[in-house]
Amino acid sequence: MVINNEWSSYKEDNVDSAQFVKETLLNDNWWMKVDYILAFTTPIYDVLRKTDTDMATLHLVYEMWDSMIENVKKVIYHHERKTEAEYSSFFEVIKLILIDRWTKSSTSLHCLAHSLNPRYYSHEWLSEDSHRVAPHLDKELTQERKKCFIRYFDDVAVRREVNIAFANFSDGREGFDDADSLNDRGQMDAKSWWIVHGVHAPTLQKIALKLLGQPCSSSCCERNWSTYSFIHSLKRNKMTPKRAEDLVFVHSNLRLLSRNSSHYKEEETKLWDIAGDDFSLDDNGILDIASLSLDEPELEIIFFNEDE
Incomplete structure (x- = not known):
């Protein structure tokens, strides 16, 4: 790149920087x-x-x-x-x-x-x-x-x-x-x-x-990042980092604790850990994720609003 004739056109903006880059790249x-x-x-x-x-x-x-x-x-x-x-x-x-x-x-x-x-x-x-x-x-x-x-x-x-x-x-x-x-x-x-x-x-x-059958992946971290993106969004961007981290911590632990309750197994919160933002119960959507485990990286957290 730097020995090409067109490189001289970059010198017009900043001759010193262009010369420094050229000398550096040609230095063994x-x-x-x-x-x-x-x-x-x-x-x-x-x-x-x-x-x-x-x-x-x-x-x-x-x-x-x-x-x-x-x-x-x-x-x-x-x-x-x-x-x-x-x-x-x-x-x-x-x-x-x-x-x-x-x-x-x-x-x-x-x-x-x-x-x-x-x-x-x-x-x-x-x-x-x-x-x-x-x-x-x-x-x-x-x-x-x-x-x-x-x-x-x-x-x-x-x-x-x-x-x-x-x-x-x-x-x-x-x-x-x-x-x-x-x-x-x-x-x-x-x-x-x-x-x-x-x-x-x-x-x-x-x-x-x-x-001996356990992987070491970043999927758990990625789930936390997904949760963080919902808590600290464009609509709620004035939170301090500490407050956002605390909310992620509380949310993740509440989700884990909910697994021990009857609501998790019987009512609508049983879907809390399934799929992601695009999850839908329409058509055959539920069949696509029915065989997946909660520990698989493909799964993310689903959020339900009051209307749903």
């Missing part, structure tokens, strides 16, 4: 910096792309996140020509940003799902990196897993039974010690593994099948 050092930026942000982009899908990735996020930080570190250290033991101020800044984002976005379910993935106990996975340890030996994973079990199982006796089942699973013993069970850990899909080998721990198997 500038393109090397662009390549460097793309190189260390590619692992971050790849994780975002892999997780924001309808595929089951909840049990993969924790490991992908750790690998992503290591891949970013490799690119930066290679560019700065530093050994692993040396300090990089630039990498530390990037690392702090990533950890801050992870702290805001992660939940205990990420750790529990990671702990129930048999692949992370396999010899193949552990031998890929000397720094890797099995989930039951990781302090953070253990703490978060305990939080989930305490919240999920109120009964102490049931929770003790689940803890024993997890101990047997993680250590490969009492039902999980046969050759096929141990060999399939690193070779078989996690959910398939639990279907085939998890019969000896039915309660833990039930939880594992639920978590």
